[in-house]
Amino acid sequence: MRYIEPHGHMVSRTTDDYQAMVAAGCAAVCEPAFWAGYDRGSVEGFRDYFRQLTEYEPARAAKFLLPHYSWLCLNPKESEDLKLAADVLAMIPEFLGKKNVLGIGEIGLNRNTRNELKVLELHVDLAVRHDQLILVHTPHLEDKKKGTQLIVDLLRSHRGVKPGRVIIDHVEEHTIRQVLDQGYWAGITLYPDSKSSPPRAVDMLEICGRDRIWLNSACDWGVSDPLAVPKTALEMRRRGYDAEFVDQVLYQNPLRFLAQCPRFVLSQPAG
Amino acid sequence: MSNSRDSRSPVSPLPPGSGAAVVDTGFIPVRAKLLEVAAFLDRVERHEVADDFRCEALREAAQVLVDGRPERARRILEKLSDPTSEPDAISSGKAALGAWRPVQK
Numbered sequence: 001m002r003y004i005e006p007h008g009h010m011v012s013r014t015t016d017d018y019q020a021m022v023a024a025g026c027a028a029v030c031e032p033a034f035w036a037g038y039d040r041g042s043v044e045g046f047r048d049y050f051r052q053l054t055e056y057e058p059a060r061a062a063k064f065l066l067p068h069y070s071w072l073c074l075n076p077k078e079s080e081d082l083k084l085a086a087d088v089l090a091m092i093p094e095f096l097g098k099k100n101v102l103g104i105g106e107i108g109l110n111r112n113t114r115n116e117l118k119v120l121e122l123h124v125d126l127a128v129r130h131d132q133l134i135l136v137h138t139p140h141l142e143d144k145k146k147g148t149q150l151i152v153d154l155l156r157s158h159r160g161v162k163p164g165r166v167i168i169d170h171v172e173e174h175t176i177r178q179v180l181d182q183g184y185w186a187g188i189t190l191y192p193d194s195k196s197s198p199p200r201a202v203d204m205l206e207i208c209g210r211d212r213i214w215l216n217s218a219c220d221w222g223v224s225d226p227l228a229v230p231k232t233a234l235e236m237r238r239r240g241y242d243a244e245f246v247d248q249v250l251y252q253n254p255l256r257f258l259a260q261c262p263r264f265v266l267s268q269p270a271g
Numbered sequence: 272m273s274n275s276r277d278s279r280s281p282v283s284p285l286p287p288g289s290g291a292a293v294v295d296t297g298f299i300p301v302r303a304k305l306l307e308v309a310a311f312l313d314r315v316e317r318h319e320v321a322d323d324f325r326c327e328a329l330r331e332a333a334q335v336l337v338d339g340r341p342e343r344a345r346r347i348l349e350k351l352s353d354p355t356s357e358p359d360a361i362s363s364g365k366a367a368l369g370a371w372r373p374v375q376k
């Protein structure tokens with residue numbers, strides 16, 4: 001089996017996780033920029049993090065023969081300081097030419113505030129101006145439904161946004177249609193206690209189809225499982241789905257979206 | 272555009288025999304989760320916190336399980352969601368709690 005992990009915060013994982021992912025068939029991992037667990041205090045803090053995402057972490061992954069790609073942004077949780085956000089946004093283009101950068105992400109909303117929306121709009125502008133793919137984080141728990149609608153409305157109002165170049169992540173049963181029906185890609189995140197489980201993810205594929213959907217573990221420093229994607233293949237096979245179905249959802253779908261960035265090239269032959 | 276239907280109708284034909292597998296592999300884990308819900312509702316009464324807004328939201332949401340209508344997961348998520356549509360003026364600085372409370376922010 002082969003799969004792509006399109007959303008993993010590998011800077012907070014161990015080398016054991018890299019080994020386990022590669023042993024399970026991982027062909028590439030993509031790492032969106034993320035909150036550190038505390039607010040970074042300065043532009044230089046972000047510059048160091050972007051160097052980690054574009055220089056050090058791909059080298060660490062390469063020791064396990066795993067291609068590593070990254071996305072850049074300021075996390076929605078860090079949007080309340082508008083001056084810092086503006087300074088970080090002005091610095092991001094320095095890194096857009098790095099060879100593992102796929103686009104702008106994970107941007108989005110956290111608690112659905114006006115400042116978060118302002119900073120989201122600035123990120124979308126930046127992505128459009130630089131012709132970058134966009135990866136959007138949707139809020140947690142009770143904030144997800146409203147936040148997803150605010151995000152979809154903002155994206156739709158921006159003339160430069162092409163829905164097929166945007167993935168809206170962490171969808172659940174109450175938001176997946178809002179996303180797919182507008183032409184965006186949808187990401188289903190597999191978490192032990194929140195977001196989706198493997199059986200619910202396969203349910204969503206049965207109800208909504210398997211086009212424009214990817215699955216991810218979003219593994220980070222919280223409760224999460226870096227092998228959640230290959231474990232979901234087991235749920236598919238138990239229900240009788242064949243290897244081609246599994247391959248389409250776990251490998252070909254993320255490949256189709258990510259290959260819109262010319263830098264995303266996998267040596268493993270497709271099919 | 273998506274082809275999504277309601278939760279009873281798959282977009283494409285399901286694999287032959289999938290129904291038996293769904294019950295055979297799914298029943299025991301789901302039975303365990305249902306017991307966790309029941310024991311949690313007993314526990315919050317014993318500890319006299321059953322009136323916490325999250326416990327109230329859980330009891331309310333649980334009614335969806337037995338109303339005989341489809342789209343149970345979607346409807347439970349919607350019951351637990353913030354129903355407003357305007358962005359908030361300021362951030363509470365706190366994490367989401369899993370159920371919506373009008374005065375929390």
Ligand SMILES: [Zn+2]
Nearest residue numbers: 032034106218
């Ligand atoms: Zn993430």
